Amino acid sequence: MKILVAGAGSVGRSISRELISHGHEVTLVDRSPDAMRISSVPDADWQLADACDVDALAEAGAGTADVVVAATGDDKSNLVISLLSKTEYGVPRTVARVNNPKNEWLFDDAWGVDVSVSTPRIMTALVEEAVSVGSLVSVFTFHQSGALMHELTLPDDSPVIGELVSEVELPPHTVLAAILREYRPITPDADERFERGDELLFLTAREGESTLGEIPVIFTADDEPAPDPTRADPAPQLG
Known part of the structure; x- marks a missing residue:
């Protein structure tokens, strides 16, 4: 699959490495020059751009992507990226990172989110499951x-x-x-x-x-x- 990952922080890079190891084609997009740690995921296609911008998403290949992963550290950005990916480019599947559990209710199909991933929520579930x-x-x-x-x-x-x-x-x-x-x-x-x-x-x-x-x-x-x-x-x- 062709996957676009927005957000090249530690989470985005980790996701990209895993996806590449499973044989997927990954494009990493981030607006910060400091995030361009290309050597950390050398097999990804890196793009220095703001994924919240429609044109930037197009240049990153959103129009042909099978999945867009909004993995930035900002919930507002992740919602915008998901919505643009769905409405402007018809991406079949969007996955969005939830940083603040209080915002989790926003991450639904109204904002173009197919799957939301809340790290605090997952960790809570794992702790509860363990005990x-x-x-x-x-x-x-x-x-x-x-x-x-x-x-x-x-x-x-x-x-x-x-x-x-x-x-x-x-x-x-x-x-x-x-x-x-x-x-x-x-x-x-x-x-x-x-x-x-x-x-x-x-x-x-x-x-x-x-x-x-x-x-x-x-x-x-x-x-x-x-x-x-x-x-x-x-x-x-x-x-």
């Missing part, structure tokens, strides 16, 4: 579709341990996307059983957000429903 067992942790929001990704680590006393994935009913508009077990991703097939310490990744549509709270409640042993005497082997239910 939270039995609690639902927000990991990521797909702004284009509105879908949500959440993680839940099964505690040792979870009533679903040993149960088949197919026997656990999830809330509406929610699917179990993957199980992480011993650092390996596992497809949650119907004949797969839950094990202690499993990390569960859920995807939920926007309209299912209000029912997310049902997941950690039901996945906690204290809330395990009383056995149904009419059933020999009752299965735990979610929702």
Whole structure:
């Protein structure tokens, strides 16, 4: 893919190196001469220009770019770059860096942002994921579709341990996307059983957000429903 990265600071350079190592063609754009550290990413095409300018974006190749990454340290600039890329050049996909979490609500399709990346938000989610067992942790929001990704680590006393994935009913508009077990991703097939310490990744549509709270409640042993005497082997239910 042809990718234009606006902002040649440490974040932009790091992103560019990774993309180039994966075989992508990268153009790095920054308006500051001090940011022109060409030797740090020698395989990129460097442009000294203001990516907030329509003509500068054109000269940098926005018209033929598959992806534009707005990675500057200024949220206003990242929004302008994303909007111009979408509206003026029809870039298929834009990714924008959010520096201040208070501005995160602005980074949506109204400003031409397909995906927003908030480093503080990601770090918070990773910290919560590392220390939270039995609690639902927000990991990521797909702004284009509105879908949500959440993680839940099964505690040792979870009533679903040993149960088949197919026997656990999830809330509406929610699917179990993957199980992480011993650092390996596992497809949650119907004949797969839950094990202690499993990390569960859920995807939920926007309209299912209000029912997310049902997941950690039901996945906690204290809330395990009383056995149904009419059933020999009752299965735990979610929702």
